[in-house]
Amino acid sequence: MQKKSTHNLHMQIANDTMYYIYEHIDTDINIDDLALKFNISKHHFHKIFKEQMGINIYETIKSNRLQKASNLLLTNKFSTITQIANMCGYSSQTSFIRAFKHRFNQTPKQWRNGGYKEYSTQILRNSELSFYEKPNFDDIDVKIVKTKARPAYYIRHKGYKVKEAKKIWQKLQAWKYTNNINDYEEIGIYHDNPAITPHDECFYVAAVIPKDDSGLENTNLPHFYMPESLYATFDITGKIGDVLRFIQWAYHEWLPSSGFETTTNPSYAIFSKNQFLEEDEQFKATYYLPIRYT
Incomplete structure (x- = not known):
């Protein structure tokens, strides 16, 4: 059994690697350089990552590239397939098309022309978090905001399951009490779009942003900075699972007709009111959708 200090170090390495992948998804990510950054051998680096994340690092990089591309193909209608491939780290359109077809059983062009609809519908139908009923969100108010960079302390978990999500948020609740944090925000971060990614493959990130983190002492939680960026925001309410249907609507219907495009930043x-900490499993939230002016 690992010592706690070793476990915490390995968890930090794996989480820092995930953050690096998200931040540099448009580049040729070099595993040798990452191992060198953490001052460990390449073999040990692979072993640590696989133990912590349950998937090897090469598959993680490929999965993230394709998930980001699947979003951009829907929302960035003025970008060519080659441009989208480049935005997600592919230098060759041929290799991108081959990898995309292997993942989604259709070409990027077929996906863009409507193939995503049935694929997404099946993802939500197969989820324990959602019964597939499609609400009408067309009358919801939209605001455009620019956020500031802020530190977020988080727990990452693979899979969207209610029981596990509740445990994660309870651990974060205990962390807040231990550190006497009274002024904070609770954030669910969707690096993996749950409307188009099988839920057993999604990484769910639950995070807390303290208003003041200068006095934190009792923490081994990893943290990163939420990026300064442009977002469309929507005030939403509902029960567990409704967030997923809203994300589907935001990416598949609102964005393509909004005049904006999205970026590779995550939505959150x-x-x-946190559905995973409430007895009635109801939530009240503001959803942030990354956009860019075109």
Whole structure:
């Protein structure tokens, strides 16, 4: 059994690697350089990552590239397939098309022309978090905001399951009490779009942003900075699972007709009422959708 200090170090390495992948998804990510950054051998680096994340690092990089591309193909209608491939780290359109077809059983062009609809519908139908009923969100108010960079302390978990999500948020709740944090925001971060990614493959990130983190002492939680960026925001309410249907609508319907395009930044929800900590499993949140002006 690993010592706690070793486990915490390995967890930090794996989480820092995931953050690096998200931040540099448009580049040729060099595993040798990453291992050198952490001052460990390449073999040990692979072993640590696989133990912590349950998937090897090469598959993680490929999966993230394709998930980001699947979003951009829907929302960035003025970008060519080659441009989208480049935005997600592919230098060759041929290799991108081959990898995309292997993952989604259709070409990027077929996906863009409507193939995503049935694929996404099946993802939500197969989820324990959602019964597939499609609400009408067309009358929801939209605001455009620019956020500031802020530190977020988080727990990452693979898979969207209610029981596990509740445990994660309870651990974060205990962390807040231990550190006497009274002024904070609770955030669910969707690096993996749950409307188009099988839920057993999604990494769910639950995070807390303290208003003041200068006095934190009792923490071994990893943290990163939420990026300064441009977002469309939506105030939403509902029960567990409804967030997923909203994300589907935001990416598949609102964005393509909005005049904006999206970026490779993740979307996220700030909860003023957290469904995983409430007995009635109801939530109240503001959803942040990354956009760019075109």
